[in-house]
Amino acid sequence: MARSWRLYLFRAVCLILTIAFLRPASHPYNLSWTSPGLVSDGKTVAQVVVAALEKDDVRWIDNGYWDVWKYEADNPNAKHPVPKNKGHEAMIYLTHIIDQYDHLAPRVIFMHAGRYQWHNDDPRYDAKNNLQNLRLKHVDEEGYVNLRCHWFQGCPLAVNLTMAPYLNPLHANPTADFDHLYTSTLRHLFSTLPIPKAVAATCCSQFAVTASAIRRHKKDVYINIRKWLMETEMHDYYSGRVLEYMWHILFGKEAVNCPAADDCYCRTYGKCGLKCEEGDCGQYQYPINIPRLKTWWWKIKHLFG
Template identity: 45%
Template sequence: MVRIVVVFLGLSVIAVSLRTSYYSQHLVMPTEEGKGPPSKTFVVASVEKDDISWLHKHLPEWDVSRYVVDNASANLTVPRNKGQEAMAYLTYIIDSYDNFPDLILFMHNGRYQWHNDDPLYDAVPVLQNLQLPYLISQQYTNLRCVWTLGCPAEMEFNKSPANVDASKTTEIAYPEAFQELFPGQSLPPTVGVACCAQFVVTREKIRERPIEDYKRYRQWLLDTPLDDYVSGRILEYSWHIIFGKPPVHCPNTKECYCRVFGQCDLECGEGECGQHWPFPPYSTLPPGWPTVGWDGETRSEEDLAGLRENATTTSPTAEIRSRALVLT
């Protein structure tokens, strides 16, 4: 009997050790004892014609706050359709400041979008793989791990105007906007964060700033004469600063995939993991994507599975990069 107990205790120690090792390797935190799952909401920026039924179908455990920016009679809408997704995000924060869930995920409306951090640009596995305890521990997390585009330095302000690419109007407009958004703070020499304005924030992190700050950001967006594209991008490269991260926030890509999505076996270099996010040749996915490819070819489920399987080991080709249009 003693021998059996000793063996049992030994196996128990091994089991505990393996479990601890698993959480250490995958960097996933266990849920606090006695607490249920966190309350969580998708905040979706959309126009009236958009179909977001895919969210309800594939992620029914999330609440959805859909802001319709082009319909003043919608249940959730905005003061003016301006500044791209930023107007919807800020309006939600102002509207819900006293009633946030534990976790808020700010996102665009489409399931398939070129910037979704997935081999097929599919938001469903991105959202289904989220490691919620880790997100709660970080308080703010960008939904892109790949550095292309935005990292390690989207905007650099230590250049003379003659050396600034005139096409980068956001970079030219950002310094003045920064002073209005963050009065009293010094403009950082460099701003970098992975695009494209989809992120997760906790209730506590949002409330570290008073509601007056978010009202000021929205009023700036309403008043600015800047083009919607430029004003939206200024906020796109300010959210991480608003929520307490340094001006350059570019986490290690391999660690990011592991911690944020539980994908810990990817082969990674600096800023990318094979073709887990392949650089797209165009900013608009072809009709019928993903069963219709870039060149109009039909792709079976087996083809799509093969693309996913090969995505972690193949590097983006120079040919694809050279074909790419400006995406942001």
């Protein structure tokens, strides 16, 4: 009897999980690949700069409109190589800006190679959904737009700079360490820039920016940043993360750049009328346990059609 009860319980749990996996997003949206923000004349409307490794397959990005630039950090013989595999995606982004400074598309989208990643701001963690729903008019209006609207990691505060000058850089506190590293790097790279009290922006180094926003600085500025990135003794994790919370400042936004999540989803992706609280509109959940399994489920479902 006990064995039969356990069997029924197991079947019930499997049924609940299956329903959860197959349940559509709470706010469904257009799943066709042509973005509603794209023109229909067949012209390239943006460069997509992809931070990748040689093994990464990025064909999921190509839809005929994007000019896709795959940079392979670990392959010196790649079509688009980088001078050094250092600083995570920052080396790739800076290399593209430097090499293509005079030939940038009107808009450039910087992103990671993986279609499914924990930080993709989508109910299915699917970057393709983000790309296909991206409102390019909003990018044109803002100059810089982070592809992430959810406030979890980075907003309302990513770096506290008020105490950083007094912190011991060897202090065994990761937050204090990072705040100190960020401040010292900001002073080194932008000595004339007033140090803000705080820095905040949504994570995770995926964003769209206009060519004019990039060119608000001369090419030498980006060359200098890349030189620092190549020469710094800072661990890759920290050097990449320092720049992660510096891109928005570099491209003309205030040090604290945390748009209201509901406005961000509406203007960036056309998902309007969402009910939000403290930067959470129900579009993203940190992938622990079931959400993580759900991510893998969508990978498998996509693989088998």
